[in-house]
Amino acid sequence: MNWVWANLDLIWDRTLDHLVLSVPPIILSFVIALPLGWLANRYRLSRGVILTASGLLYAIPSFPMFIVLPALVGTTLRSPLNLVIALTIYGVALMVRVVADGLASVDADVQRSAVAVGFSTWTTFWQVELPLSGPVLLAGLRVVAVSTVSLATVGAVIGAQSLGSLFTDGFQRGIQAEIITGIVATVLLALLLDGALVAVGRLALPWTRARKTVKADARLRLPVEVTS
Amino acid sequence: MIEFRSVSKQFPDGTLAVDDFSLTIPSHRTTVLVGSSGSGKTTLLRMINRMVDPTAGTIEIDGVDIASLEPVKLRRSIGYVMQNSGLLPHRKVVDNVATVPLLRGVPRKKARADALALLDTVGLDRTLADRYPSQLSGGQQQRVGVARGLAVNPNILLMDEPFGAVDPIVRAELQQELIRLQTELGKTVVFVTHDVDEAFLLGDQVVILQQGGRIAQIGTPTDILAHPANDFVASFIGAERGKRALHLERHDGRDVLVDSDGRLAGVLVGDAPGQGVGFR
Numbered sequence: 001m002n003w004v005w006a007n008l009d010l011i012w013d014r015t016l017d018h019l020v021l022s023v024p025p026i027i028l029s030f031v032i033a034l035p036l037g038w039l040a041n042r043y044r045l046s047r048g049v050i051l052t053a054s055g056l057l058y059a060i061p062s063f064p065m066f067i068v069l070p071a072l073v074g075t076t077l078r079s080p081l082n083l084v085i086a087l088t089i090y091g092v093a094l095m096v097r098v099v100a101d102g103l104a105s106v107d108a109d110v111q112r113s114a115v116a117v118g119f120s121t122w123t124t125f126w127q128v129e130l131p132l133s134g135p136v137l138l139a140g141l142r143v144v145a146v147s148t149v150s151l152a153t154v155g156a157v158i159g160a161q162s163l164g165s166l167f168t169d170g171f172q173r174g175i176q177a178e179i180i181t182g183i184v185a186t187v188l189l190a191l192l193l194d195g196a197l198v199a200v201g202r203l204a205l206p207w208t209r210a211r212k213t214v215k216a217d218a219r220l221r222l223p224v225e226v227t228s
Numbered sequence: 229m230i231e232f233r234s235v236s237k238q239f240p241d242g243t244l245a246v247d248d249f250s251l252t253i254p255s256h257r258t259t260v261l262v263g264s265s266g267s268g269k270t271t272l273l274r275m276i277n278r279m280v281d282p283t284a285g286t287i288e289i290d291g292v293d294i295a296s297l298e299p300v301k302l303r304r305s306i307g308y309v310m311q312n313s314g315l316l317p318h319r320k321v322v323d324n325v326a327t328v329p330l331l332r333g334v335p336r337k338k339a340r341a342d343a344l345a346l347l348d349t350v351g352l353d354r355t356l357a358d359r360y361p362s363q364l365s366g367g368q369q370q371r372v373g374v375a376r377g378l379a380v381n382p383n384i385l386l387m388d389e390p391f392g393a394v395d396p397i398v399r400a401e402l403q404q405e406l407i408r409l410q411t412e413l414g415k416t417v418v419f420v421t422h423d424v425d426e427a428f429l430l431g432d433q434v435v436i437l438q439q440g441g442r443i444a445q446i447g448t449p450t451d452i453l454a455h456p457a458n459d460f461v462a463s464f465i466g467a468e469r470g471k472r473a474l475h476l477e478r479h480d481g482r483d484v485l486v487d488s489d490g491r492l493a494g495v496l497v498g499d500a501p502g503q504g505v506g507f508r
C-alpha cells in the first residue's frame with residue numbers, strides 16, 4: 001500500500017489518461033453503430049452483409065491493427081489516436097449487432113401504429129424505435145464500456161499512457177504493488193463507467209421501471225377505474 | 229364522404245386482397261366493414277390513410293384523390309384506433325394522447341391541456357394521465373387509444389377491430405361508450421370487425437364482405453337482418469340458425485320468442501308497426 005500512497009498523483013494521472021482513451025471510443029462506437037445497425041435491421045440483404053462485416057472486425061488481432069492503422073489513417077506509430085480508433089472499431093463491431101437486434105425488438109404493432117397516426121420514417125426512428133430499443137442498447141453499451149476500458153490497457157505497449165502503463169512499468173521494474181494497482185484501478189474504472197451507464201439508463205428509460213414497480217398498484221385499482 | 233372507385237389491391241406475393249371494390253362511405257355516420265379473415269376489410273381500411281396504396285382504382289375523400297396527398301400529412305389528419313391500442317409504451321398516457329398534435333406542431337402546453345380534456349371525453353380519470361400504458365387495464369388502454377384518435381379533432385376516425393382484444397364485459401362497455409361519443413361528435417367512422425353483433429350494434433351502414441373484398445350486401449342492420457341478399461349473408465349473420473332464427477310460442481297467454489335450439493330468447497311486448505320484430 002505504501003507504493004499507492006506515494007504515487008497517488010501518478011495513479012490519478014493514468015486514470016485520467018485511461019478515461020480520455022476509453023470514453024471517446026464508447027461514444028463514437030455508439031454513434032457510428034446507430035446508422036449501420038439501422039441499415040442492417042431495415043433490409044434483409046444489408047443485414048447479412050453489415051452484421052458479418054462488423055462481426056469480422058472483432059476478429060482482427062489488436063497488435064497488427066495498431067501497426068497497420070497509422071499507415072492507413074496517417075497518424076504516427078505512437079499517437080494515442082491509433083488506440084482511440086482501434087477501440088472504436090472493436091466497439092462498433094459489438095454495437096452494430098446490438099443496435100440491429102434492439103431495433104428488431106421493437107413491437108411491430110407499435111411501429112405500425114406509429115406510422116398509422118402520422119410518424120414519418122425519421123420521427124419513427126428518433127421518437128419510437130430508438131427509445132424503445134433503449135434497454136437492449138444500454139445492455140450492449142455496458143458490454144462495450146467494460147471491454148473498452150479493459151482493452152485500453154493494451155495501449156501501454158504501444159506507448160499510449162493508461163492504467164496499463166502501471167503494469168508494464170511495474171513489470172519492467174519489478175514493483176508488484178504497481179502491477180496490482182494497475183489491475184485493480186482498471187477494474188474499478190470499468191465498474192464506475194458501467195454504473196454511470198446504468199444511472200443514465202434510469203433517467204432516460206423511466207418507463208422500463210414503471211412497468212415493474214407500479215403494476216401491483218395498478219391491478220389493485222383496476223375494479224374501481226373500469227366502472228368509472 | 230369517402231369514395232372507393234373500382235379499387236383493387238394485389239400484394240407483391242400475388243395475393244389479390246381486394247378486387248374491383250367500389251363503395252361510398254357517407255359523412256358523419258358509422259360504416260362497419262364486417263367479414264371473416266381474408267375478406268380484405270383491414271386492407272380496405274388501411275387504404276383510406278395510405279398505409280396501403282391500391283394497385284388499381286382511386287379513393288377520394290370529399291372529392292380529393294388521396295393519391296395526390298402526402299401520406300404522412302394525410303395520416304395526421306385522420307384518427308386511427310387499432311387493436312391492442314397501439315399506444316407508445318414509453319410515453320405517459322397524456323403524452324400518448326398528445327402525440328399527433330405535437331407532430332403537427334401544436335405547442336406542448338396546449339397539446340397536454342387538450343389531452344387531459346380528451347381523457348374526460350372518453351371517460352378516463354385524469355389521475356391516469358401520468359401512468360404508462362402498461363400500467364392500465366386493456367379497457368383503459370383502448371379508451372386512451374380512442375382519445376388519441378380524436379386528438380386532432382379529425383373528420384374521419386378509422387377503427388381497426390379496436391375492441392377485439394378485451395373481454396366481453398369491457399367490450400360491451402366500450403361499444404356503448406363509442407355510441408355515446410358518436411352521438412355527440414358525429415365523426416365519419418369506418419369500423420372494421422369480424423363480429424356481426426358488433427357490426428349491427430354500431431353500424432349505420434353495414435358492409436358485409438366476402439373473400440377478396442367482394443361486397444355481399446350493404447345496408448342498415450335492419451335491412452340486412454330482414455332481407456339477407458343471399459345464402460352467404462344469411463349464414464354469415466346467422467339468420468337461418470341459432471339465436472337469430474326466432475319463432476313465437478304461446479305460454480300462459482303471453483307470446484314468447486324461442487330460438488331454433490328451443491332456448492327462450494325473450495318475450496314479445498306489444499306491436500311495433502312496420503318495424504318487424506326488433507330484439508337488439
